[in-house]
Amino acid sequence: MKKSFGGPAIFLDRSDINTDEIIPAKYLTEVTKEALKPYCLEDLKLKGFDPNGEKLRRARVVVSRQNFGCGSSREHAPWVFEVNDIHTIIAQSYARIFRQNMFNGGMLAIELPADDLERLFALEKEGDVQIVVDLEGQKLTAKGGARTESFSFEVSPFDKELVRAGGWVEFADARY
Amino acid sequence: MGKTIAEKIFDAHLRDEPFVGTKVLDIDRVLCHEITTPVAIADLEVRGKDRVFDNTKIKAVIDHVTPSKDSKTALQAKMLRDWARRHDIKDFFDVGRNGVCHALFPEKGYIRPGFTVIMGDSHTCTHGAFGAFAAGVGTTDLEVGILKGVCAFREPATIRVNLDGDLSPGVYAKDVILHVIGTLGVNGATDRVIEFRGPVVDAMTMDSRMTLCNMAIEAGGTSGICLPDKVTVDYLWPFISGDYASREAALADFTRWHSDPDAVYEKSLDFDVSTLEPQVTYDYKPDCVKAVGELAGRKVDQVYIGTCTNGRIEDLRQAAAVLKGRKIADTVRGIVSPATPKIFNEALAEGIIQIFMDAGFCVTNPTCGACLGMSNGVLAEGEVCASTSNRNFNGRMGKGGMVHLMSPATAAASAITGVITDARTLK
Numbered sequence: 242m243k244k245s246f247g248g249p250a251i252f253l254d255r256s257d258i259n260t261d262e263i264i265p266a267k268y269l270t271e272v273t274k275e276a277l278k279p280y281c282l283e284d285l286k287l288k289g290f291d292p293n294g295e296k297l298r299r300a301r302v303v304v305s306r307q308n309f310g311c312g313s314s315r316e317h318a319p320w321v322f323e324v325n326d327i328h329t330i331i332a333q334s335y336a337r338i339f340r341q342n343m344f345n346g347g348m349l350a351i352e353l354p355a356d357d358l359e360r361l362f363a364l365e366k367e368g369d370v371q372i373v374v375d376l377e378g379q380k381l382t383a384k385g386g387a388r389t390e391s392f393s394f395e396v397s398p399f400d401k402e403l404v405r406a407g408g409w410v411e412f413a414d415a416r417y
Numbered sequence: 418m419g420k421t422i423a424e425k426i427f428d429a430h431l432r433d434e435p436f437v438g439t440k441v442l443d444i445d446r447v448l449c450h451e452i453t454t455p456v457a458i459a460d461l462e463v464r465g466k467d468r469v470f471d472n473t474k475i476k477a478v479i480d481h482v483t484p485s486k487d488s489k490t491a492l493q494a495k496m497l498r499d500w501a502r503r504h505d506i507k508d509f510f511d512v513g514r515n516g517v518c519h520a521l522f523p524e525k526g527y528i529r530p531g532f533t534v535i536m537g538d539s540h541t542c543t544h545g546a547f548g549a550f551a552a553g554v555g556t557t558d559l560e561v562g563i564l565k566g567v568c569a570f571r572e573p574a575t576i577r578v579n580l581d582g583d584l585s586p587g588v589y590a591k592d593v594i595l596h597v598i599g600t601l602g603v604n605g606a607t608d609r610v611i612e613f614r615g616p617v618v619d620a621m622t623m624d625s626r627m628t629l630c631n632m633a634i635e636a637g638g639t640s641g642i643c644l645p646d647k648v649t650v651d652y653l654w655p656f657i658s659g660d661y662a663s664r665e666a667a668l669a670d671f672t673r674w675h676s677d678p679d680a681v682y683e684k685s686l687d688f689d690v691s692t693l694e695p696q697v698t699y700d701y702k703p704d705c706v707k708a709v710g711e712l713a714g715r716k717v718d719q720v721y722i723g724t725c726t727n728g729r730i731e732d733l734r735q736a737a738a739v740l741k742g743r744k745i746a747d748t749v750r751g752i753v754s755p756a757t758p759k760i761f762n763e764a765l766a767e768g769i770i771q772i773f774m775d776a777g778f779c780v781t782n783p784t785c786g787a788c789l790g791m792s793n794g795v796l797a798e799g800e801v802c803a804s805t806s807n808r809n810f811n812g813r814m815g816k817g818g819m820v821h822l823m824s825p826a827t828a829a830a831s832a833i834t835g836v837i838t839d840a841r842t843l844k
Binding site for chain 1: 432571701
């Protein structure tokens with residue numbers, strides 16, 4: 242389960258984006274991940290955001306604020322990103338279950354301090370933002386217009402190992 | 418240095434520490450429902466690992482959409498049912514015997530002090546009311562739990578919430594927890610355990626303690642937790658009487674799971690609830706909380722009494738006390754869902770169901786129902802619901818709908834008038 246991290250970013254400038262907004266419960270009757278694909282962020286309440294827009298379709302990275310993914314335990318929330326080829330989220334903080342679900346599925350929930358996040362959000366004004374993630378080096382570069390910014394981030398050794406192993410099932414299966 | 422109850426439970430269940438700061442715990446109860454478990458079952462099948470670590474520690478229920486409403490939910494129920502049969506999971510609850518997971522499993526005596534509990538449901542923190550470490554997890558954690566009986570956690574710091582004073586008549590556990598969340602904020606307890614302490618908790622029934630712990634996740638908490646005491650022993654006694662010579666012996670044993678007097682907390686918050694008013698949420702986050710008086714008069718289209726927060730017998734009694742001899746407004750749809758068959762039966766025997774029906778409520782079978790907008794009772798665009806549930810996110814009960822969270826008494830009063838109403842003001 243090799244995944245690439247990085248690519249064009251979409252900026253969701255709001256805190257507390259919750260799992261009901263990411264994937265409404267009415268779609269939890271689906272039993273395959275692929276079936277979730279058209280409904281990503283369908284109920285997100287955010288000025289100027291269009292869940293059917295080109296920007297979300299092209300995005301490979303989501304950048305947001307605090308407490309991203311709060312609410313339900315539904316792993317359908319990371320899955321709906323995964324089937325839309327978004328394997329990286331960058332935010333100031335996450336709800337615990339969402340964050341663990343991301344790493345459990347071999348995806349990245351990167352935390353940046355408030356100041357760094359401000360710098361990243363500022364890039365959006367320069368034009369479309371492209372992000373490159375170096376997980377082993379725990380660095381990311383973001384290019385917006387002619388400007389490039391670099392950031393360091395921390396991922397716990399356990400979470401990093403989950404991404405390397407391809408997820409928690411693989412890790413636990415080999416170890417327990 | 419002393420330890421908190423959460424630290425003691427972690428120590429007693431530690432299987433592995435693969436990296437500093439990551440604790441892999443043995444799990445005493447893996448709880449399952451039909452929305453998040455079938456995907457785990459399907460993945461285990463694909464991997465050729467259709468096994469369970471211990472079929473006596475796994476409990477399962479169909480509760481979110483029941484009876485099934487369409488072919489897809491029928492398939493989800495069938496996958497859970499077939500899996501439970503295949504692995505001889507005896508504690509499986511199907512239509513007619515089923516109820517809302519966080520009401521049903523405690524009622525069956527499955528949760529004990531000192532246990533570790535996981536479930537693919539964020540409100541699993543409810544079970545912390547028994548002095549257990551109980552956490553909601555995603556489907557992958559659930560899958561590993563089913564297969565291996567383990568789950569990984571960061572060791573959580575504990576926030577101690579001291580509840581002092583006396584609750585005024587008409588003010589309940591729901592009002593307390595809404596107030597606490599309003600103070601902590603929706604991420605104030607992320608990666609933390611909230612330990613509820615003080616005379617207010619000591620005086621609470623298990624039903625009330627479950628209401629408190631149920632909403633720990635709405636402040637981001639991994640688990641809410643209460644220390645086991647005589648109230649816990651009395652609730653569990655029918656299930657543990659074979660294990661202990663007396664209730665006193667059980668109580669003495671349970672005190673193993675008390676936080677030490679010199680335990681270290683990340684912080685302590687003190688609340689005097691004596692002057693607390695009934696609380697109601699506004700807007701789309703559970704920390705947007707005001708005293709009922711500030712929101713009184715806002716029109717509601719639906720009133721929903723039930724859910725894993727407030728569908729227990731105590732809650733139905735509180736609502737019925739307000740509804741007795743009254744009728745709900747013509748402009749309101751009232752829906753009540755007793756959370757389990759046992760609660761339904763008690764409500765029948767006590768005449769509570771009759772009170773609800775006489776008032777004009779629709780009484781449904783035990784189910785999660787409208788709470789998450791995937792079963793009966795969904796709101797239309799622009800509609801407003803006064804609800805005893807735990808979450809008011811945008812679209813929660815249906816796209817474009819608005820939810821106000823409140824106690825059963827406030828919900829009942831609002832049903833009568835058709836607008837948000839302080840039950841204490843009804844003449």
